[in-house]
Amino acid sequence: MSAFDKYLHAVIVRATHEVHEDGSATIDAHHLLLSLAADQGSTAQRVLVSAGLDHAAVREALDREFEHSLSMIGVSPAAYDLPRPSHASRQPKLGASARLALERSFASARKKDLGSAHLLLGILQAHIGTVPRALALAGIDQAELADRVWQTLNSQDQ
16 A cells, blocks of 8 residues: 555545534545645645634534525524434445545646645535535635645645
8 A cells, every 4th residue: 555545545534534523424525625624734734724724614614605505595504403413324435526526636646646735636626516615605715725735736846
């Protein structure tokens, strides 16, 4: 198993924890983003923090996106006593958004060169979905953040 394979496994394990916290059935791109934001000392985590997105800020942005999505159909979480998500007992599978983020990540560099920033870039290259909506609601320019990741990758290559 390569170093990146071990790293990716650790990212997915952290994402699985996030899935259980959400009561979700699948690991989606936003769970991967939370996992990267929690990865202390990684390049992805440093780029996220430089944009004001530590783990708590990412969680807050995702919660705001959830509330906003519910409000679009006339549901206010404040008006209802919504139950906490139930923890799924089975191992979650990768959802479509996570698979696409990983595919984009793998296409961005050779396997031996892949790292956390490539995973972040794969997540940020999505134009639709939970992550882009959450970032927009948090006032984060997703394209600018992706450019920052590219600049970080380019500076590491030198």
